[in-house]
Amino acid sequence: MIRNTIHTFRSKCRALVCSLLTLAVFPQFVSGQAKSAMTDKPFDVTRWIETHFAKGKIPPFSFVYDGKPSRELLKKWKYTAARVESDEPEAVEYLYTYLDRSTGLQVECRVKGFTDFDAVEWVLNFKNDSQANSASISQVKVVDLDFEYPQKGNFILHYADGSHVSKHDFHQRTKVLAPGDSLYMAPQGGRSSQVAFPFFNIESPAGQGVMVAVGWTGTWFADIAGKTDRSVTLASGMKYLDTYLYPQESIRTPSICLLFWKGDDRMVGHNRFRRFVMAHHTPKVDGKPAHFPESSSFNYGDPSPCNEYTCLTADYAIALIRRYKQFDIVPEVFWLDAGWYSQAADYKNHKNWANTVGNWTVDREKFPDGLKPVSDEAHKVGAKFMVWFEPERVIKGSQWAEEHPEWMLDAGTDAYLFDLGNPKALEWFCDQIGELIEQNGIDYYRQDFNMEPDIFWQKNDEPGRTGIREIRHIEGLYAFWDYLRQRFPGLLVDNCASGGRRIDLEATSRSAPMWRTDYNYGEPVGYQCHTYGLEMYLPQHGTGVQKTDKFTFRSSLGTSVVYNWKITNGSSSFYEIQDCMKEFREVRPYFYEDYYPLTGSGDITGDNIWMAYQLYRPSDKSGFVVAFRREACPDKTHTVKLSGLDPDAVYSVTNKDTGETVSKSGRELAEGFVLTLDQPRSSLLLKYQAE
The missing domain is CATH 2.70.98.60 (alpha-galactosidase from lactobacil brevis)
Known part of the structure; x- marks a missing residue:
């Protein structure tokens, strides 16, 4: 079938x-x-x-x-x-x-x-x-x-x-x-x-x-x-x-x-x-453009020195889901990243999540009944279940490499590139991943790609046929993603590729980068910069966050986010987590509307500046201003000029932290509005609404 x-x-x-x-x-x-x-x-x-x-x-x-x-x-x-x-x-x-x-x-x-x-x-x-x-x-x-x-x-x-x-x-x-x-x-x-x-x-x-x-x-x-x-x-x-x-x-x-x-x-x-x-x-679900989700992980890298989820077990994952439910912080999706497959936790042999890809069977020591019990628990609390894969990169000596050497492209590295351009290999590839998704109750599919494929294509092209391997591989990739979405109509594809390295119009038509960069995880200034630039072109993308202070958390606002809360850490506050999630859900819809950068297009990476952007929903003349005064910025104030507003309308502008509200005409807001933050390394979230 x-x-x-x-x-x-x-x-x-x-x-x-x-x-x-x-x-x-x-x-x-x-x-x-x-x-x-x-x-x-x-x-x-x-x-x-x-x-x-x-x-x-x-x-x-x-x-x-x-x-x-x-x-x-x-x-x-x-x-x-x-x-x-x-x-x-x-x-x-x-x-x-x-x-x-x-x-x-x-x-x-x-x-x-x-x-x-x-x-x-x-x-x-x-x-x-x-x-x-x-x-x-x-x-x-x-x-x-x-x-x-x-x-x-x-x-x-x-x-x-x-x-x-x-x-x-x-x-x-x-x-x-x-x-x-x-x-x-x-x-x-x-x-x-x-x-x-x-x-x-x-x-x-x-x-x-x-x-x-x-x-x-x-x-x-x-x-x-x-x-x-x-x-x-x-x-x-x-x-x-x-x-x-x-x-x-x-x-x-x-x-x-x-x-x-x-x-x-x-x-x-x-x-x-x-x-x-x-x-x-944008991929469609039930005839409408899909919205990529807010997700929570399973205590990333817990415990040390484990990396990713190489030490996660079914019992621990289920307990974490129940704990999220207990404190009313259930996300839309529970996100299981790398390390759930065979040999990924074999420390004695220096194995880890990265050098065991190609062993695409569930580690039965950690998950005796597969991933389905974890998926079932996520569904019980009203969430979806997403799982990480990296099937194109096949480590030499892994299960796939040993079973099907004829489908491996070699370029002299420690890994093969799976030949998606081979029709028989592609069919088998689709079957294998499709069966894993179905058997384990996986709702959303996360595909990583931690290799540079150009050398594999070039070394395996026939004389006089430069480019054929690349074309066939990309055709196969699109056919695979389309196959998954046809077989599982509600499935979404998260496209990672070492963090945002496979973003283009054809990929965007089938997927979204819910992890848009592998830049220094959790560093908020960089995250602000990434949002500022990427929003110019694409509304659907996401990043991670693991702290609840407003400067850090607001640096990760968008249409999608990965909450890497350490909910077993005694210093974590579920009240703060609840507040962060509430704020994200209030601002999130505006990222699908109009976007305006407010602090220029020059170098915005410095620690001594303000950075701000505007979100606007023309249908009800409302929006948000998100602004940051960075650590070394000496200026308590910064003037911005808002765009897209009705010059004759009057807008109520509310500071979401203090509750203070002022009224300004659209013309005044367009000519110059002063933002004020008394302390460095702080943020503003302003909601404006036509009266």
Whole structure:
């Protein structure tokens, strides 16, 4: 039954995978460095797609085939266009194909436009529809185009760091793109948000811009350049791809998303994009975008010197759940992290959670009846149960490595990379993890990935087929995640990857990073910085917290959080824990709405500054200001300017710590509102509401 499910799913997935892509734009443009004039006319998604993918037009992508550029080839190839029925009422879909009759190479581009967000997205598929190997396909740019605007001036690129275990993770960056200036971005190690970040905003001098997102959970690139004082060039695709295709073989590329915006403030684009992601690129449960949970762990690392959960037992886990219930601090999810599987607690042989992955059987000494009794206890108190896995990294000598050496990719390290690009291996992989989830009553699936896969892909590519291993692995990863969510419709996927190193549009469509960085655990200033930057693009992400003081706890506010309370520690107060959880649940809904940074986009990592941001819910004209005066900051006051408010409305602004309330007009709040904190290393939480 499972095998049939996977086969059925795989056929559906081939069609689905082609349609998960984005491109939206106010300008009219064509590719191949062609110019396109920007106008003030209302944007029409359908007209834009039909015009710019029309017969005879050079489409907004490019590649080189057999040494020849696509702009020369496509005009000679057979062209077809078809409107495709969309499963979303706000979307229009088209399928465009370009066929080289002489060699049988077919390029398929599925384009999807979103009328509710003026957005368009696409992905390319190459297929060799012949009985001989194709010529080489290289330099594939999924998007390759110039944008030209009516006003002269410099373009400003707003982008961010990826995750690299630092206070600067997701830090905002700005680059002015005068004519001749450029920026090239690409992640390191084969994980999509390691160092570089595949989301950015190109602001034009014309009060318009474009939000860009790359969908590829591997190695992508983006090249943005100022061309003239009115135009900018954008190119993006897969970094390493130079391959021929076997007869009847096909491959997919990264996807691209462009969402165009107009306004005096570039945050119009950021907030529009955040809402777009929630509406169209967030996993759905019962037809609605899923909200990722607040979780509690099982006394992380308890007792010392145990690491993660290598010493946890079923009895202890059940007792902890009952203790959470006793003090009315039950979370939405109980989170079991690494160390529950065989050999993870074998200290005599220097085994631990990290060097035993690949032994995916429950440790029966610690959990005699499996994890199901723990899951059952979580369900009794009204919570879900989430469990950590890391199935792609397989330690040499582990169970999986010994049983199936033919499915292991080797690069000379202490671990193998499981070959998700092998269809038989993928089917077995799906069965194994699916059965563990079902047998142990697991509600949510947490997937880690503590390795850099690019070297495994490169060392195992066949001569002349650079990039194939990467493509097949990423295709397999998406098929696996889609399989899990089809088999378990309510299941959510937490995507960790050494803390936030696999964040991109395709991953976001299937998962969320509930542990967004492995930076110094519990250090609040870094956590404030991570929230400040990552909220510019994505509302769904989380981090951990283990202290209840307001400065630390508020540093971890968001849509998701992991409470690592030490509830067996005598210094812990369940009253403080209750207060923290109540505050989190009050503020949390606002993180799904509009977000505004209030203290600039420069270096916000210092200990001698204020840092503040604003959350706003337009539907009822309410929101929060979250602010921090850091340890070495000498200033008791700091002035901020709120955004998005009705200038003529009057707002009650309440200090959630003191209860003090003042009334201010929206105009006054926008012109400047003074924040006051008498003590360093302190925080403010202000609720404002239109009267």
